[in-house]
Amino acid sequence: MKSRALTPWLLVSPATLLFLGLVILPLILTVILSFHVYDHTTGIQDSFTVEHYVRVVTDDYYLAIFWRTLRLAFLTTLICAVIGAPEAYVLSRMGDPWRSIFLLVIIGPLLVSVVVRAFGWSMLLGSTGLVNQSLRALGFGSVRLLYTETAIVIALVHVMLPFMVIPVWTALQKLDPAVEAAALTLGASRFTALRRIVLPQVSLGMLSGSLIVFGLSASAFAIPGLLGGRRLKMAATVVYDEYMSELNWPLGAAIAIIVLVANLAIMLGYNRLVETRARRALG
Template identity: 75%
Template sequence: MTADRRLGHWTPVLLVLPGALLFTALVVVPLGLTAWLSVLDYDSATGIKDTVTLSHYTAILTDGYYLEIFWRTLRIAALTTLICAAIGVPEAYVLARMHDPWRSIFLVVIIGPLLVSVVVRAFGWSMLLGSTGLVNQALHAFGLGTVRLLYTETAIVVALVHVMLPFMVIPVWTSLQKLDPAIEAAAWTLGASRLTTIRRVVFPEIMTGLLSGSLVVFGLAASSFAIPGLIGGRRLKMAATVVYDEYMHELNWPVGAAIAIVVLLANMLIMLGYNRLVEARTRKTLG
């Protein structure tokens, strides 16, 4: 009996252990090695040295070139998240009120782009937004002339919204599955307007999905590499493309590692702050 109790005591640990070991090997150890690499000195003639220094972080956080890239990365990620929320929440609401087979058809349409490589979609947008693409051809047809769309922040945001939108729609739609449509009908019966019903009944229900979707979209947009690299070009850089340049072109791995750590910490602080803000607002609304 004692042996059974001991085995039962260790059962949760044994169940969690494989996943914990895998997480440690694939996430914790690489992050630790990256953090260690970021504090090693570097010389362009001899390469990486064994001496420890914080000069890479000092240079990154005081250089206007890097600060501009960080600001651009956060700005584009935040704008992408806002647009995805503005489009995805109504889309999820309409999807939740559909009935089969239309619901299944539109769900496949929403998830379908995820089956296509991000690189392929980036090339597609580069052809659409190019000087001879379909967008500029349409502008020519209306007599508006050629507009420079490719290699701009607008092009990056448009492509990121197209890629990230399913990650916003699916969590919000999942949250709406818990809301009984009869509750909305009851609110209308009691005299509430549609706007009041959405604000007091529907919106608190989707806050969990909106929070999770926003965090996923923001994190993926801030760390995106393929779309900024292909659509933003060599001059309009974001954090991930700068890390790639430092590793592959400059061969300055410590600076690249330092940039990656700074972006990771900034993303974590922003997402934790956003999480606390939304949770506090939700508790206030429900209270």
């Protein structure tokens, strides 16, 4: 009986140890590092201070970067939801073999490195890229897209869209198409059937997809670094600069912890709000 009670703990212990060693322990060390004093001449000191946190939350430079990071992450999430939910609905109504083909098209970009895709977008959006060449051919003149927030959002949407489509499509697999057909048969309009039957089911998938997209967008590094340039920095690029260029590891750790706490607060609040509404809608 005692060995049977210990069996669940023995089964989860390898994954627990791996999680503690790869996630929790580095996070604790990062928190400790963020409170260390840093001197530009002698490096990291053994004494502790909260100066780095005070500097980050009171400096307009860092506050502007945080605001840009959250704003672009929210915009990316919104666009992915607007595009991904209808795309997942259409995908769920497809039959074989088209469903498999289009599902492969959606998840295919995940097989390519983010850095490669970022370089591809830099060539497309550059002054001599395909987009500007097409605009000039149509008589509109060239448009500056590279090293702008627009370029960052475009590339982030391209990278994050599968993370929105797949959860919504998975949620729609639980919905019996006959229920929607029954609503149409009983006189409900197409819009009413979508709003009263499909949307409550889709909202659960959109919740999962939105949390994934927002979290990954807010912590993105390669795309802002390559398409935003040195002028349009986001939180991850600032952390990289503090670690690798300025060598101010405590300040970089403080920025990383603040971004992590802000992301968790936003995502948990959003999760509670949407989940409560979904429960009410589903009864």
